[in-house]
Amino acid sequence: MASKQLKIFTREEVAKHNKQDDLWIIIDAKVYDLTRFVGMHPGGIAALTDEEVAGQDATDQFFALHRFEILLKPQYQRLIIGNIEGEEAALHPPNIGDISKVPYAEPTWLTEGYYSPYYTENHRELQRAVRRFTDEYLVPDALAREEDGKRPDQKVLDKMAELELHAMRLGPGKHLQGRTLMGGIVKPEEFNYFHELVVMQEMVRCGARGYGDGLLGGKPRAERSRGPGGSDVMGLQTTAVKSEDGKEWIINGSKKWITNGTFADYFTVGCKTEDGFTVILVERGPAFITFDNARAPVGNTLGEEGGGIFVMLSNFNHERWVMCCASARAQRGIVEECLKWTSQRKAFGKPLNSLATVRAKLAAMIQRAESVQNWLESITYQMCNMSYKQQASKLAGQIALLKSYSTSCAQETARDAVQLFGGRGITKTGMGRLIEHYHRTIPFDALLGGAEDVLSDLGTSYMM
Numbered sequence: 001m002a003s004k005q006l007k008i009f010t011r012e013e014v015a016k017h018n019k020q021d022d023l024w025i026i027i028d029a030k031v032y033d034l035t036r037f038v039g040m041h042p043g044g045i046a047a048l049t050d051e052e053v054a055g056q057d058a059t060d061q062f063f064a065l066h067r068f069e070i071l072l073k074p075q076y077q078r079l080i081i082g083n084i085e086g087e088e089a090a091l092h093p094p095n096i097g098d099i100s101k102v103p104y105a106e107p108t109w110l111t112e113g114y115y116s117p118y119y120t121e122n123h124r125e126l127q128r129a130v131r132r133f134t135d136e137y138l139v140p141d142a143l144a145r146e147e148d149g150k151r152p153d154q155k156v157l158d159k160m161a162e163l164e165l166h167a168m169r170l171g172p173g174k175h176l177q178g179r180t181l182m183g184g185i186v187k188p189e190e191f192n193y194f195h196e197l198v199v200m201q202e203m204v205r206c207g208a209r210g211y212g213d214g215l216l217g218g219k220p221r222a223e224r225s226r227g228p229g230g231s232d233v234m235g236l237q238t239t240a241v242k243s244e245d246g247k248e249w250i251i252n253g254s255k256k257w258i259t260n261g262t263f264a265d266y267f268t269v270g271c272k273t274e275d276g277f278t279v280i281l282v283e284r285g286p287a288f289i290t291f292d293n294a295r296a297p298v299g300n301t302l303g304e305e306g307g308g309i310f311v312m313l314s315n316f317n318h319e320r321w322v323m324c325c326a327s328a329r330a331q332r333g334i335v336e337e338c339l340k341w342t343s344q345r346k347a348f349g350k351p352l353n354s355l356a357t358v359r360a361k362l363a364a365m366i367q368r369a370e371s372v373q374n375w376l377e378s379i380t381y382q383m384c385n386m387s388y389k390q391q392a393s394k395l396a397g398q399i400a401l402l403k404s405y406s407t408s409c410a411q412e413t414a415r416d417a418v419q420l421f422g423g424r425g426i427t428k429t430g431m432g433r434l435i436e437h438y439h440r441t442i443p444f445d446a447l448l449g450g451a452e453d454v455l456s457d458l459g460t461s462y463m464m
């Protein structure tokens with residue numbers, strides 16, 4: 001763009017170029033020459049040759065159907081030939097790392113003029129760094145991978161390793177010692193659960209559900225039966241017996257769902273053993289998700305032999321809390337989409353948000369996102385002040401209840417968002433792209449870490 005000399009036109013001049021073989025339009029005070037593009041327009045030729053579009057200011061028509069990002073793509077930037085005399089563009093693209101100006105689009109602690117007892121300057125510094133990383137590395141890769149269905153680019157995973165994001169996503173602890181976290185922003189001994197919350201909530205902003213889990217989000221998993229039995233950890237089916245020389249485990253069984261199972265190098269496998277239940281680290285081999293006499297050195301036993309249940313259960317609270325962090329932030333992203341859309345989209349000559357029924361939906365969405373975030377921060381504060389053992393005895397119930405509450409809120413918000421976006425909310429491209437994706441993938445969030453009913457029951461059982 002910068003290399004091209006832009007001209008200044010009057011609206012009258014632009015209006016003369018209103019035919020398919022000589023087609024200009026105005027969007028946000030900029031003049032686009034669509035002559036060569038018209039035949040390739042995904043929305044068809046007729047949309048562009050319409051008499052209210054060809055040679056005219058089509059800003060409103062454009063933004064009723066397309067996301068702003070489209071105009072930032074180099075292939076469309078090249079279509080700009082000039083500006084309208086005496087007018088300036090009103091819309092400015094967000095910069096990498098920016099905080100949203102839309103109300104409720106950010107958690108309160110990040111909103112200008114508001115306060116929080118939980119976050120220090122160090123959390124803020126980490127937040128800015130992870131946001132820049134997400135905008136710069138994750139968002140473009142996520143968009144491309146959603147299209148081609150491939151796993152995240154190795155370069156992204158390597159960059160995450162360099163910044164120690166994988167290590168930080170395991171939470172505070174000994175494993176952080178001696179590491180340079182996010183280029184040295186956080187000292188390993190100062191890293192607490194709010195730092196981890198920040199990492200989770202910033203990364204989930206990439207807005208691509210499957211891709212997010214593909215960023216090596218795998219975790220200890222038991223081989224267990226399918227369906228509702230997914231919550232029945234002790235009902236798992238895989239067995240392990242020792243080889244004759246006692247040096248190896250011989251493992252048999254299969255597993256239907258393994259996070260990142262298609263490309264993981266190691267699997268953490270819960271097995272029935274002579275002494276009960278044992279967790280073993282198995283290197284990827286010819287037999288991976290189906291273990292058919294797969295072998296692993298006895299030294300790969302995690303925790304005590306027969307003590308696998310403690311290994312598994314010790315992870316559950318943390319894993320569910322991580323899911324709450326992600327769910328709280330992802331639903332806020334949808335609230336932002338809906339707030340923007342309902343102020344931009346006109347119906348019966350007025351913006352959608354001038355309708356009381358629409359505002360009632362927005363209110364409910366905001367209430368859900370805020371209540372989930374605030375409960376989450378309260379639990380996180382408790383975690384920061386408790387040992388891992390205390391967390392297990394005092395917070396397991398609350399975390400289970402928050403997890404099921406959070407995803408049930410998210411499911412309602414997904415449904416409301418589709419109602420607000422109409423057909424666009426079920427279309428993979430265009431304005432409702434993020435809504436369609438969210439609505440399609442939200443049932444996954446509502447199941448992993450324990451189905452909603454199971455977790456609500458667990459939470460109340462702990463209380464009783």
Ligand code: HEM
Pocket residue numbers: 025027032041042043044047048053058061062065066067070076079427429430431
């Ligand atoms: C610079 C001008 C334009 C560019 C670069 C452009 C580009 C695109 C692209 C890439 C899509 C695919 C959907 C997406 O990825 O979001 C699309 C869809 C569409 N466009 Fe355009 N467009 C332009 C102007 C217009 C105008 C002025 C109209 C007038 C009404 C229009 C009507 C449509 C329609 C109806 C669709 C299909 C709707 C959908 O998929 O949601 N476009 N356009």
